[in-house]
Amino acid sequence: MTTARIALITGTSSGIGLAAAVAVARAGHHVVATMRDTGRSGALLAAAEAAGVADRIEVARLDVTDPRSVEACVAGVVARHGRLDAVVNNAGAGYVGTVEQDGLKPVRATMEVNFFGVVDVTRAALPHLRAVGGRVVTVTSVGGVVGQPFNEAYCAAKFAVEGFMEALAPVAATVGVKVIVVEPGAVASEFVASQGLDIPALLAAAGPYAPALDAYAARTRAAFTRAQTPEQAAESVVEALTAEQPPFRMQTSETARAFVGAKLADLDGSAVQELTGGWVG
Template identity: 70%
Template sequence: MTSTKTVLITGTSSGIGLAAAVGAAQAGWTAVATMRDPAKAEALLKAATDAGVADRVRVERLDVTDPASITACLDKVMAEHGRLDALVNNAGAAQVGTIEQSSLDDVRAAMEVNFFGVVAVTRAALPHLRASRGRVITVTSVGGAVGQPFNEAYCAAKFAVEGFMQSLAPVAATVGVDVTVVEPGAVASEFVANLGLDLPAMLAAMGPYAPALQAYIARTQESFAGAQTPAEAAAPIVEALTAARPPFRVQTSQWARDFVATTLADLDGSAVRDLTATWVR
């Protein structure tokens, strides 16, 4: 049991999740840093040690697509820490492709991790968050506000998460739980590298969509050249953890704010359509 506030963070083996776990620990929280394979915790534990907060980081196994894993993890958190004050839904997986060339299984897999995993962990955590009057913070993406070429399944999942959380927020508030979504833009992390794409093979299989994909890849590589660091993208997560009343929607950079503003002010959809059309030609 502990009087220190406890946060459970999913997807912490690298990138934003790793940085958020270290940042939360630096802010005085006990960070329960979860991942599908705890054997991949070496980078996290080194970062926590380097930051002087290894004693406040606990690595646990959690697969957001496995109900038994979710239950086991939360049971262990409550048994060992006696409380859960915040949940950070960060685990996710990219999916690049277009629907004519993708299988429905590809789409379902993207939804399972990026949407249903978020729903499942949030549902399981809510009784504990009600008890602590805590908060749910979910990492979505600028792709949860602006649909992007060759990211149909990924953006569909992120749009779904934003709709889910926006709908949940006023209901959760009636029982003392704050809800926030955090929208990063390009982040220099292993998220894209973990796709493991064979781009020549993918282009060869794209048929009539190959020129558009080639243009999209070139534009994306250029955008990632100026990407935020994971620590920069994680900073607003830590701020949302500690704020007296966090906002519902937070972007992680000025670029992300400007980009998301395109869709929030775009009543007829033409601004987004005209913008993203330039990415594929």
Template identity: 75%
Template sequence: MSTKTVLITGTSSGIGLAAAVAAARAGWHTVATMRDTSRADALTKAAAAAGVADLVQVKRLDVTDSDSVTACVTEVVAEHGHLDAVVNNAGAGFVGTIEQHGMEKVRDVMEVNFFGVVELTRTALPHLRASGGRVITVTSVGGVVGQPFNESYCAAKFAVEGFMEALAPVAASVGVQVAVVEPGAVSSEFVNNVGLDLPALLAEAGPYAPALQGYVNHVRKSYGSHSAQTSEQAAAPVVEALTSETVPLRIQTSGWARDFVAVKLGDLDGSAVQTTMTGWLR
């Protein structure tokens, strides 16, 4: 039987990079994609250090460009003869509240975090049906619990979770398994890639400045605490979802993430989540 092939998006850093290396170590031929392949050095060095460089293939893929998605998937199937799994990992963060940023920002976040996931999943599904494969999507605990100053990001991640939850039984009827992986705080380049100028953001926050400062303090504490995982720790459940015989719909990457999501799933009137989130702003 030929080596299974997985396509992973957003592999230049963070969870995507770690998942690509770990998938290759598990024996998968890993097509590691990114929008800008000039940023592949960290991945190729990590793959070489792990002794799996021969199983990691870097390709360009921009999830917001349907032509790029189609071209990449077509190339992978032509080169390998099959596609056994897709890991939707590419994502973009954004911090701000709706009164103070335009609709363009909301649409940008949705394009990457939601529509890009939908586009790649749609394009890959015929090939995953043929292989009896699976779709693994890295979302966030922010796809379950709405978090302050993350309205656009959480909206996109909520949309992904709803899409995948609705798709899962339909995909299962044709032999494709679907799962979402929900990390909590991860010490990775994702936080840096949000591109925040905090002094400027606070200076422009107006009446929201005290709440925003409280949120910033909370985030700094969270990403420096024991609850924050490394990228490798967060990527491990992604690879387990690839390799296990069956996979649940929803997977949290840590005990903290499970506890956090559990509050929402048992919070019928929303009061427990609101109390927690209000505490983040103090």
């Protein structure tokens, strides 16, 4: 049985997940760094070696959309280490588009990864987290609070995760498990690059929505020039795991706090509609 605290983190091949795996290991946890394709672990292992924490990170396969993979991964962690102290739900997939043009298929696929995958990993982990008074930390997004143009599927999934976790938190607290959501804003990471967006092609297919999409793309490019690094965002994940009394909701930057704060103070929705309406002309 391992005496160190064991943290399972999903989606660690790049971006916030990779940075969080290294940062959480540096904070003293033994990290089970999971990813769908373990052949993509090279960047993580190199970063762990450079940070001097290679001995506190192990790579494991986990596809959050496959229930058998979820069960096998969580059971394997407990079998190897005798415990599970924390889960960081980080794996996710972005999608840019609008429902009239694209239909339901991408909406369902985005929900499968960003919502149902989170729910299933959390469900599988909870019995073990109850045993040790552990934590569920979920990386959502400011897009889980503020609906953003051409991110209908992504925001719907992140809204769902936020609602799920907000409802679960007081219930989990009765059995000693803390639930926290971490909300990044713009982060300069491979998550963005991995979307493989061909803006000219999207514009060509956007029909009547092309002017709005063009304006949104220009605004988004400008926002990401001011993005924080994955390492900066990962600091909030570490805080969520180590603070004695972490809040339920944590933003990763002042920009994210201001953005989320504007929504939470906007009782009739007019301020947000005015803000995001400006992004699309």
